[in-house]
Amino acid sequence: MSTDAFDLEAAWRLHPQVAVRPERFGALLYHFGTRRLSFVKTPRLLAVLESLPAAATARDACTAAGVPAPELPAYARALATLAASSMICERSAA
Amino acid sequence: MSPTAVLPLVQEFELGLDAPICLTWELTYACNLACVHCLSSSGRRDPRELTTAQCEAVIDELERMQVFYVNVGGGEPTIRPDFWHLLDYAVAHRVGVKFSTNGSRLTPDRARRLAATDYVDVQISLDGATAEVNDYVRGPGSFDTAVGALENLATAGFRDAKISVVCTRHNLDQLDEFLALADRYGATLRLTRLRPSGRGADTWDELHPRPEQQRVLYDWLVTHGDRVLTGDSFFHLSAFGAPLPGLNLCGAGRVVCLIDPVGDVYACPFAIHDRFRAGNLLADGGFAQVWRHSPLFAQLRAPQTGGACASCSFYDSCRGGCMAAKFFTGLPLDGPDPECVQGHGEPALARERTVPAASQDHSRPVAARKQPVLLQLGRPPVSACAENPLADFRPEVPR
Numbered sequence: 001m002s003t004d005a006f007d008l009e010a011a012w013r014l015h016p017q018v019a020v021r022p023e024r025f026g027a028l029l030y031h032f033g034t035r036r037l038s039f040v041k042t043p044r045l046l047a048v049l050e051s052l053p054a055a056a057t058a059r060d061a062c063t064a065a066g067v068p069a070p071e072l073p074a075y076a077r078a079l080a081t082l083a084a085s086s087m088i089c090e091r092s093a094a
Numbered sequence: 095m096s097p098t099a100v101l102p103l104v105q106e107f108e109l110g111l112d113a114p115i116c117l118t119w120e121l122t123y124a125c126n127l128a129c130v131h132c133l134s135s136s137g138r139r140d141p142r143e144l145t146t147a148q149c150e151a152v153i154d155e156l157e158r159m160q161v162f163y164v165n166v167g168g169g170e171p172t173i174r175p176d177f178w179h180l181l182d183y184a185v186a187h188r189v190g191v192k193f194s195t196n197g198s199r200l201t202p203d204r205a206r207r208l209a210a211t212d213y214v215d216v217q218i219s220l221d222g223a224t225a226e227v228n229d230y231v232r233g234p235g236s237f238d239t240a241v242g243a244l245e246n247l248a249t250a251g252f253r254d255a256k257i258s259v260v261c262t263r264h265n266l267d268q269l270d271e272f273l274a275l276a277d278r279y280g281a282t283l284r285l286t287r288l289r290p291s292g293r294g295a296d297t298w299d300e301l302h303p304r305p306e307q308q309r310v311l312y313d314w315l316v317t318h319g320d321r322v323l324t325g326d327s328f329f330h331l332s333a334f335g336a337p338l339p340g341l342n343l344c345g346a347g348r349v350v351c352l353i354d355p356v357g358d359v360y361a362c363p364f365a366i367h368d369r370f371r372a373g374n375l376l377a378d379g380g381f382a383q384v385w386r387h388s389p390l391f392a393q394l395r396a397p398q399t400g401g402a403c404a405s406c407s408f409y410d411s412c413r414g415g416c417m418a419a420k421f422f423t424g425l426p427l428d429g430p431d432p433e434c435v436q437g438h439g440e441p442a443l444a445r446e447r448t449v450p451a452a453s454q455d456h457s458r459p460v461a462a463r464k465q466p467v468l469l470q471l472g473r474p475p476v477s478a479c480a481e482n483p484l485a486d487f488r489p490e491v492p493r
Contacts, residue, residue, distance in 0.1 A: 019188065021162070030163065032162075035163065035213070
């Protein structure tokens, strides 16, 4: 579990080896490379993930997914956790 | 972390998902070992074993259901002549494979080929950090075989193999040695709970951790939890205090299940018994059909009351413990786990109970060449019909 600050101003995407299975509560993520499973615990966080590729920044993706401003820090923490386990990566990096 | 959660994840999972998160698939009951605690009472191949084509159809279905990985076991899965083919087939269909093996077929050549394959995890079973402790339950020579396989994998450059340990009263004081062993081979340690299932029903009394060892294990897991895997199998220990990392609930028929070598679908890997058989994927229209429509699974996904445990203040931590552990020790399913850490297990075990008879047994009738000796230390029970007044008399003999 990482506590690193998450760069909301960077461009992010799902790691190419990650598969997404939508669920009522959100989604399951599976990373075929690290063979690790993660749970996306809200449908809105899934919407954020789905918005990442087209968004210039993670902040924009959150806005597009309808994340209310007061909840942005919580979403940044969730994204930081996903970044720490390589489920998402910066678009500049492969 | 979850600002607009639908339900807490645990509750979502207790109601069941449209597809399992992962599942265990025992590919064969054939095994070259005869471990005394084998969950599936393996030994002999079942003649009705799924064919290669039938296995491929299962993988196709898992791909459609987005089951991301399967835990493949047995028996010894690598005994199947089509094992390596099925491994490649699964990987090509985006179904990751974690397979458990005793290591007897992981030659240097095979290890090199595995090192070149993505999406495959290898778990080497080892139930002692020393040959003495391991071979006691897994059979003579099995320690050297497992360590040889780890050596081959490490030499071939296969990274992060798993050393899979079933925790017994004999190996729980070796946890640090297991970690050192894992470090030596660049492997990760995986600890799981001993269940009284399969041949384990006959040996559980002698092997399961003592109550004071449970506490030591809990503390060790709290300290080292980030370095070891547990398959989330110790949730009954969470009643000691803070919950352990992972999912603290019984996933049987809700988020996990087991497919056995003949295509029978059971609620979980530790519940190979008619009582927990949801159906057969050949006879009942495929795996998805069984998963989604079996009456047994519907029952397991219905809200549970907690039964005798409902009034216990720790119920939210342990959720009543392991269904299979209760069933195979003859305890009521809505009561405490036999290893309840709040001490409700022992009185339950002391009451009158009937241990259920096994509903399948693929053990070899004749002792294997490398059969462990544990069972031979016990004496056969006296028949209820024995008339000799001394039938039951056992003079004390120094050991």
